[in-house]
Amino acid sequence: MNDRVFLITGASSGIGAATARAAHRQGYQLALAARSTDKLGSLVQEFGPEKALALTCDVTDMDAQQAMVDQTLERFGRIDVVFANAGMGGSPGGFSSADHRVWRDMLMTNVYGVGLTIQAALPALRRSQGHILLTGSAAGRTTIPGSMYSASKWAVTGIGYNLREELRGSGIRVTLIEPGMVDTPFFDQPPETALKDRDIANAVMYAVSQPEHVDVNEILVRPTPAPE
Secondary structure, X not given: XXXXXXXXXXXXXXXXXHHHHHHHHOOOEEEEEEOOOHHHHHHHHHHOOOOEEEEEOOOOOHHHHHHHHHHXXXXXXXXXXXXXXXXXXXXXXXXXXXXXXXXXXXXXXXXXHHHHHXXXXXXXXXXXXXXXXXXXXXXXXXXXXXXXXXXXXXXXXXHHHHHHHHOOOOOXXXXXXXXXXEEOOOOOOOOOOOEEHHHHHHHHHHHHOOXXXXXXXXXXXXXXXXXX
16 A cells, blocks of 8 residues: 555645545555645645655646646656545625625636546546545535535536546546535534534545445535434
């Protein structure tokens, strides 16, 4: 396992950072990408610079995504797992009055950015017959009034399904990770009943730890409802 390489976008905090720690415990070498490397530096120190690489990447920029992949390959020589995890939330107001500029940035990150990560990483994953995971959401499986964020995660669900069909027979596995409410920096106020970021990291590692003949298509994880 110590030569296998795990690339994570949105790795500086929350689910991304928790997944990095879980993958480190299982012996992966790590390529950690985020818009800013400030927080990534502490993770690299935690894991050791020989085991982890910090990468600056705006996921809405294909040149930045390609540089992220190229630098990972230059450093480690291969990529075995890609976790397209970078994302952002919307703004209140529904379709009537939400900030349309936030919509643009969110859709570019949550949908277009995921597509760019896939396209940039696929050549390396074809060589390794690797695994790609996408951070979807329980919100991408249900109707939420006025939520463009939910719509963006419906799009991620579609990307996962359609990518799996494109890659059928290639040996590459595709997994949608679909969390319910998670207590991460994504929210200004911690939700009363929520999963922990490490709970989602555990789901990711479950999927990637399966034998090659097992393709975990989707993992939907919700918090246990509070007692009434």
